Amino acid sequence: MLKPDSTIIKLSNLTIQRDKIKILESVNWQVNQGEHWVVIGGNGSGKTTLLNALIGYFAPSKGEIDLLGERYGQAHWPTLRKKIGLVSSSLRQMMADDEPALISVITGKYAMIDLWGKPKPFDCKEARNILRRIGCSYLADRLWSVLSQGERQRVLIGRSLMAKPSVLLLDEPCAGLDPAARENFLQFINDLGQEKNSPTFVFVTHHVEEITSIYTHALLLKGGQVLDSGPIKKMLTSAKISEVFGKNFSLTKIDNRYRLKLRS
Numbered sequence: 001m002l003k004p005d006s007t008i009i010k011l012s013n014l015t016i017q018r019d020k021i022k023i024l025e026s027v028n029w030q031v032n033q034g035e036h037w038v039v040i041g042g043n044g045s046g047k048t049t050l051l052n053a054l055i056g057y058f059a060p061s062k063g064e065i066d067l068l069g070e071r072y073g074q075a076h077w078p079t080l081r082k083k084i085g086l087v088s089s090s091l092r093q094m095m096a097d098d099e100p101a102l103i104s105v106i107t108g109k110y111a112m113i114d115l116w117g118k119p120k121p122f123d124c125k126e127a128r129n130i131l132r133r134i135g136c137s138y139l140a141d142r143l144w145s146v147l148s149q150g151e152r153q154r155v156l157i158g159r160s161l162m163a164k165p166s167v168l169l170l171d172e173p174c175a176g177l178d179p180a181a182r183e184n185f186l187q188f189i190n191d192l193g194q195e196k197n198s199p200t201f202v203f204v205t206h207h208v209e210e211i212t213s214i215y216t217h218a219l220l221l222k223g224g225q226v227l228d229s230g231p232i233k234k235m236l237t238s239a240k241i242s243e244v245f246g247k248n249f250s251l252t253k254i255d256n257r258y259r260l261k262l263r264s
Contacts, residue, residue, distance in 0.1 A: 008166065012064040013064070014027040016059075027225070031202065036203070038205065041220065046223075047221055054167075054169065084165055087173045094113050100140065102131065108162035149178075167202065170202065171204045173185065189201075208241065215232055220244050222246075238251045
């Protein structure tokens with residue numbers, strides 16, 4: 001059981017290099033229990049690579065990754081991966097078209113794509129409970145191919161919750177959603193984050209308007225390096241966001257949501 005002040009994620013001088021190109025360089029970052037983080041950066045800033053490193057898909061070229069008290073290279077990462085929930089457009093594209101939503105949720109328990117063998121009765125019961133919790137009971141028997149983009153994102157959240165994760169990684173989860181579906185999904189995530197014993201959220205985006213009230217801290221990335229990190233009120237300023245994206249922006253907050261405007 002994690003203590004209230006436990007460290008969830010700790011990156012120490014993390015560098016990831018591919019073909020002599022440094023995608024991430026000397027990244028230091030710590031996420032503690034009780035915090036929800038947003039990771040902000042433009043295209044090519046290293047956001048997705050950062051998540052892939054946490055999941056164990058990219059090995060560090062230098063530095064250390066500590067996750068839930070375990071160190072990369074010393075722990076069995078495939079086992080640890082089961083404690084990490086992931087929602088991303090890449091995962092969404094990997095799901096089988098003929099798979100019912102109930103089965104998609106169950107696969108999250110085993111951190112696999114496509115369920116091997118017949119689902120166990122207790123897994124089916126738990127998956128139905130999760131679908132009920134996220135307001136998607138009616139989707140249980142619907143095939144992946146006929147789900148809307150918003151429904152697919154919710155099912156992927158349910159899939160992540162099936163493993164009772166300590167960390168939930170959201171990699172630009174609103175990509176491809178229309179405005180109505182996006183707002184519904186963001187409200188859903190916001191409500192989920194306020195539940196007792198909710199996972200630690202790490203939300204990756206380059207759209208500040210997607211940042212809702214549950215997020216406590218922000219990590220700003222630019223060119224594969226940490227520009228700054230800390231409490232969200234100190235990070236989300238016009239000056240810092242302008243530096244992140246290399247343009248002169250005005251950042252305002254209206255009704256607990258951020259708005260970005262390019263200055264002339």
